[in-house]
Amino acid sequence: MALEHADVLRAAHLARLGLDESEAAHYLDDLGRILEMVDQLQGLDTEGVAPLAHPLDATQRLRADEVTETDQRDTFQRCAPAVENGLYLVPRVVE
Amino acid sequence: MQWETVIGLEVHVQLATRSKIFSGASTAFGAEPNTQACAVDLGLPGVLPVLNEAAVAMAVQFGLGIHAEIPEVSVFDRKNYFYPDLPKGYQTSQMYQPIVGPGEVEITLEDGSTKRIRVHHAHLEEDAGKSLHEDFHGMTGIDLNRAGTPLLEIVSEPDMRSAKEAAAYLKAIHSIVTYLGISDGNMAEGSMRCDVNVSVRPAGQEAFGTRAEIKNVNSFRFVERAIAFEVERQIELIEDGGEVVQETRLYDPEADETRSMRTKEEANDYRYFPCPDLLPVVLDQAYVDHLRDNLPELPAEKRARFEGELGLSAYDAGVLSASRAMAEYFEAVKEVCGDxxxxANWVQGELSGALNREGLAIDDSPVSAAQLGELVARVKDETINGKAAKQVFQALWHHEGDSADAIIEAKGLKQVTDTGAIEAMIDQVIADSPAQVAQYRDAEPDKRGKMIGYFVGQVMKASRGTANPQQVNALLKEKLDALC
Amino acid sequence: MHDKTLTELAAGLAAGEFSSRELTQSLLARIERLDGSLNSFITVTGEQALAAADAADAARARGEAGPLTGLPLALKDIFCTRGVKTSCGSRMLDTFTAPYDASVVERLAAAGAVSLGKTNMDEFAMGSSNENSFYGPVKNPWDLAAVPGGSSGGSAAAVAAGLVPAAMGTDTGGSIRQPAAFCGITGLKPTYGRVSRYGMIAYASSLDQAGPMARSAADCAQLLGAIAGHDLRDSTSVARGVPDYSEGLDAPLSGLKIGLPREYFGDGLSPEVEGAVREAIRVYESLGATVREVSLPHTHYAIPAYYVIAPAEASSNLSRFDGVRFGHRCEAPADLIDLYKRSRAEGFGEEVKRRILIGTHTLSEGFFDAYYKQAQKVRRLIRQDFLDAFEEVDVLMGPASPTPAFDLGANKDPVSMYLQDIYTIAVNLAGIPGISVPAGFAGGRPVGLQILGTHFAEAQLLNVAHQFQQATDWHLRRPALAEETA
Structure with a gap:
């Protein structure tokens, strides 16, 4: 499945990675070769094979509904780039 | 042209768990910003989700409540997108294998008829945080207390054909989740939120029209109004030769209109894939059976029982079973008074009237069910008459006494049934009303029935409302007729 | 003191030959002297280490010492450590101080181990050479021109250079076993779910697994016992008893059935590496094992499947690094989208971006079934290959890597770099355990023998590796470091 310049830009946008045109061109080349390698998968007949999401056939364990966490806002916000009045700040979001 | 409206609803219900769906942080509403957002809720590096048992149980209870299929296996997926109130850059949700399969909800329309609305599925997911837009030097503030609160998203089939049906469906969902106790259903606090899909098509046409999705319509009233506006808009658009665009719209209650949300530069691509941090949820039959066996009676069953066993009218049964609080109150009153x-008359009449006047919910009623029950019992055993009963109710409402009996006693409202006492009052009234007696005597016998009302009123007044009205009536008739 | 095994150091502490403080001081001094050229540490936590050493000595004085009390080690900088910078080798987390300890860190501390610091690594564990670190490449102690392998390159180099007797690594596609092989040490990747991933910064959640890197299988057994076990905070950790991994180390190997996967001895395998591995297998035969060839027919699909699954999970796992709540944030963002795009473009290095882009692309609409779903199906076939093989044999053996450590800068092309992991990657897809043990040299650089077992066969792998180390001395060889030769 051939990769195009627009695919790289689209992925970069979805992943919120700033790329300029020349970087995009560079990644297009790399990603194209990686996908070419990955495309070997298409040659394998997997009819009737169930996808495997986890290596062990384990099932989800459930947690009792208990409040176990206490307020650690100050600790957590010490590593935050911008906070005010306990809120994380980001550039204005327009709805 | 005749148009038909087609509506489907996605209802998000916050589940009433103590802790979050994937962390041990509290879900309590109204805390200081970010004080209930733990490392997992904040999506700090290295932390992992662990699923809350109560959220699973509540989802299954809902499924059982709408007679849905409960699949043995359900799987959590990640819905990937960037937004500041979504800390991990993905929402953990269920795309391909939801916890609740197809089911149905019965709605009651205003004319008392019912209709079944199919539910496509319901799935568990985590709520996002909140963006606060008040001015932080041109910045937006992010509060992640709500992030990770468990949500059950209930997706209906496009089975509703009017705004009224949609509102009735939303009320039915509200009633089911509050009956089950799996949500407080508080729409003002966002415990229940609703996205509405609306389209129109020429009557008789099978294919659906292009739909618009109206986001975050958060009250029963707004659902009706948003749909009404949107339907008008779409019909007008088509009739003017235009086309409905598939888009997301926002309902503005102030302007009472929907408007297009700023179209994103490209369509979303959420890149759903199974969450590798969570394993498949497997529900064994015994677990589901246990939940089924412990399911409370739900509104539809209650309504049927009120009508069938208790002999209430369809209307009364519907109103009294609409909310769990109302039903519980009514049943408690019925238990105490035995009728x-x-x-039903008292709860629907005097009590509901008073509550409505003061804008109170039944949970906040100043008169408890036990108090009202005792009051009704005194009406039933004729200790007091209807008029006195209303006085007693007012006294209870204003906390003038702890119980109906105490108030009856203190106010001397006990019904007078002593014939001698009533006769004495009648004799006095007759003696004091020679003109009226003369009129009565001169009237045609078939007109006299109406004229007796004056004498009854006077006797009741003389007894300060405590005389038994039936007795007064009978004795008066006897005595007046003897004068003719 | 610096070339002793954990077992020997434990004996020295127990006999009172030296204290944990003395041991810690001596190694901190060695790090100070030697790590300038190796670059194996990102953060050295001398002060905390000495405090922990004193606490260990005090515990010992009270008679409360366990097998790991007072023993120094290092942690790959992927493990969150409370109050200590946890960078994951990335500029993105250069300023991040973790507010909590990873489960592995907590368990080692509870066992009395003394952490000397955080080791260098490929950024977000993405790499096979440790050249993808924001903090610069790590050098191989055997040859400073060579890479130490990756992504746990700092841990491997630090152990090989005698800066610490042991270190913790993580392995998503070979990141413990390959650097262990390149640096001539012993490294164990446990069964997926054996060790809690809580507090370990995720690369590919369904593949990541933490494990010990040390100078001997016996040391790895000791460490695995300390870190393994169920953790309520990790849904994927397995609720299953933890055996005493040291107990069965001495069991004889007579009758052991060894399988040699045909596909692990094919094209691209360096003849010298193959020679060393074949020689190691002869040692096993002399110990009473029987050897036969087996087939893992889907081996060649492992790298393609991995480069769909791992980047897909990574693209999602790394979305939380958005410059909002922690981590790098660009200067003066114009708007929200600018905040995201520049913070992430500046914070992530090239290989990380490459994998995020691949993962984002393969998950996107129209590609999901062809890539991700197909890769998951292939994953099942790959696991089945191993399960079938373990019906016939007890363990599988082969090279850990097709070549010994290559030169820094030698693999510029990402695809050829990815192909280096051909023998290690399928193991993560299958979730089985694997260990790499030193088995000779090729061109003066160490060669690793990889031994694989079925799910939860760690005790057997450790026994098989330990018996080899009783019969050979490859694991006792130490590089001649510049300072010492001078």
Whole structure:
């Protein structure tokens, strides 16, 4: 499945990675070769094979509904780039 | 042209767990910003989700409540997108294998008829945080207390054909989740939120029209109004030769209109894939059976029982079973007084009237069910008459006494049934009303029935409302007729 | 003191030959002297280490010492450590101080181990050479021109250079076993779910697994016992008893059935590496094992499947690094989208971006079934290959890597770099355990023998590896470091 310049830009946008045109061109080349390698998968007949999401056939364990966490806002916000009045700040979001 | 409206609803219900769906942080509403957002809720590096048992149980209870299939296996997926109130850059949700399969909800329309609305599925997911837009030097503030609160998203089939049906469906969902106790259903606090899909098509046409999705319509009233506006808009658009665009719209209650949300530069691509941090949820039959066996009676069953066993009218049964609080109150009153119809009349009449006047919910009623029950019992055993009963109710409402009996006693409202006492009052009234007696005597016998009302009123007044009205009536008739 | 095994150091502490403080001081001094050229540490936590050493000595004085009390080690900088910078080798987390300890860190501390610091690594564990670190490449102690392998390159180099007797690594596609092989040490990747991933910064959640890197299988057994076990905070950790991994180390190997996967001895395998591995297998035969060839027919699909699954999970796992709540944030963002795009473009290095882009692309609409779903199906076939093989044999053996450590800068092309992991990657897809043990040299650089077992066969792998180390001395060889030769 051939990769195009627009695919790289689209992925970069979805992943919120700033790329300029020349970087995009560079990644297009790399990603194209990686996908070419990955495309070997298409040659394998997997009819009737169930996808495997986890290596062990384990099932989800459930947690009792208990409040176990206490307020650690100050600790957590010490590593935050911008906070005010306990809120994380980001550039204005327009709805 | 005749148009038909087609509506489907996605209802998000916050589940009433103590802790979050994937962390041990509290879900309590109204805390200081970010004080209930733990490392997992904040999506700090290295932390992992662990699923809350209560959220699973509540989802299954809902499924059982709408007679849905409960699949043995359900799987959590990640819905990937960037937004500041979504800390991990993905929402953990269920795309391909939801916890609740197809089911149905019965709605009651205003004319008392019912209709079944199919539910496509319901799935568990985590709520996002909140963006606060008040001015932080041109910045937006992010509060992640709500992030990770468990949500059950209930997706209906496009089975509703009017705004009224949609509102009735939303009320039915509200009633089911509050009956089950799996949500407080508080729409003002966002415990229940609703996205509405609306389209129109020429009557008789099978294919659906292009739909618009109206986001975050958060009250029963707004659902009706948003749909009404949107339907008008779409019909007008088509009739003017235009086309409905598939888009997301926002309902503005102030302007009472929907408007297009700023179209994103490209369509979303959420890149759903199974969450590798969570394993498949497998529900064994015994677990589901246990939840089924412990399911409370739900509104539809209650309504049927009120009508069938208790002999209430369809209307009364519907109103009294609409909310769990109302039903519980009514049943408690009925228990104490032992008369379902009287209890229904009082709860629906005097009590509901008073609550409505003061804008109170039944949970906040100043008169408890036990108090009202005792009051109704005194009406039933004729200790007091209807007029006195209303006085007692007012006294209870204003906390002038702890119980109906105490108030009856203190106010001397006990019904007078002593014939001698009543006769004495009648004799006095007759003696004091020579003109009226003369009129009565001169009237045609078939007109006299109406004229007796004056004498009854006077006797009741003389007894300060405590005389038994039936007795007064009978004795008066006897005595007046003897004068003719 | 610096070339002793954990077992020997434990004996020295127990006999009172030296204290944990003395041991810690001596190694901190060695790090100070030697790590300038190796670059194996990102953060050295001398002060905390000495405090922990004193606490260990005090515990010992009270008679409360366990097998790991007072023993120094290092942690790959992927493990969150409370109050200590946890960078994951990335500029993105250069300023991040973790507010909590990873489960592995907590368990080692509870066992009395003394952490000397955080080791260098490929950024977000993405790499096979440790050249993808924001903090610069790590050098191989055997040859400073060579890479130490990756992504746990700092841990491997630090152990090989005698800066610490042991270190913790993580392995998503070979990141413990390959650097262990390149640096001539012993490294164990446990069964997926054996060790809690809580507090370990995720690369590919369904593949990541933490494990010990040390100078001997016996040391790895000791460490695995300390870190393994169920953790309520990790849904994927397995609720299953933890055996005493040291107990069965001495069991004889007579009758052991060894399988040699045909596909692990094919094209691209360096003849010298193959020679060393074949020689190691002869040692096993002399110990009473029987050897036969087996087939893992889907081996060649492992790298393609991995480069769909791992980047897909990574693209999602790394979305939380958005410059909002922690981590790098660009200067003066114009708007929200600018905040995201520049913070992430500046914070992530090239290989990380490459994998995020691949993962984002393969998950996107129209590609999901062809890539991700197909890769998951292939994953099942790959696991089945191993399960079938373990019906016939007890363990599988082969090279850990097709070549010994290559030169820094030698693999510029990402695809050829990815192909280096051909023998290690399928193991993560299958979730089985694997260990790499030193088995000779090729061109003066160490060669690793990889031994694989079925799910939860760690005790057997450790026994098989330990018996080899009783019969050979490859694991006792130490590089001649510049300072010492001078």
């Amino acid at each position: 379902a119809k009287l209890a």
